[in-house]
Amino acid sequence: MTFYGFARSVVYTIFKPWYRIQAIGVENIPKEGGVLLCANHISVLDPIVVGIMCPRPVHYMAKDELFQVPVLGGIVRKCNAFPVKRGFNDREALRTGLKLLKDGHVFGLFPEGTRSKTGELGKGLSGAxxxxxxxxxQVVPCAVIGPxxxxxxxxxxxxxxxxMTEMRQTKASAEQVTELIMSEIDKLIKEHK
Known part of the structure; x- marks a missing residue:
């Protein structure tokens, strides 16, 4: 068993009953091929919950500062995260994300870029x-509905x-595609609140 698999099973055993997590629509996650999981962001725990409830391993970008912390940095890396320098265009992080998707992995992303202070869905950044x-x-919208x-x-x-067929064919902008993704996340939140 990988470190990721071990950590996932331990955290799942604790989190699932503690937060009474109900997973809905797990069957919507493709069993193979690249998947871009896009979720709203209400807590620092979101990456953990999105990851432990997903049947496939999820990779994430995480702020570069986490990787500088002794011990924690190594754990974060072993949990399928890779560093991103926030505040400017980090080409290396973009290349890593693209490679993960092209190689058929699941890449988890929070399009808002930061946690919502109000719990309401914010505006998505063009990265998604x-x-x-x-x-x-495949682009799969996700909603974490708390508290x-x-x-x-x-x-x-x-x-x-x-x-995404039409968006890709008409050469839509990254901003337009992000708006579509955010609207789908918003629908999930409204439907399941």
Whole structure:
């Protein structure tokens, strides 16, 4: 068993009953091929919950500062994360994300770029659209519906893959694609709240 698999099973055993996590739409995650999982961002725990409820290993970008912390940096890396320098265009992180998708992995992304202070869905950044347009990956919208309180029900909803055919054919902008992805996440939140 990999470190990721071990860590996932341990965290799943703790988190699932503690937060009473209900996973909805897991069958919407393609069993193979590149998948771009795009979720809203309400807590620092979101990457963990999106990852442990997904049947396939999920890779993430994580802020570069985490990798500088002794011990934690190594753990984060072993949990399929790779560093991104926030605040400017990190070409290396973009290349890594594209390669993961092209190689058939699941890449988890929070298009808002940062946690929502209000819990409401914010505006998405163009990065999600960039990855969706530059690869043939399936784009799966996700909604984390909280709050993160012990013994309260937390929902992790995976929507159906978004049909990107028209967007790719008409050469839509990254911003337009991100708007589409955010609207699908918004629908999931409204439907399952």
């Amino acid at each position: 659209g960039f990855f969706a347009l530059r690869t043939e990956a 993160y309180k012990s013994l309260n029900k937390l929902k992790m909803v995976y929507g159906k893959p978004i049909d």
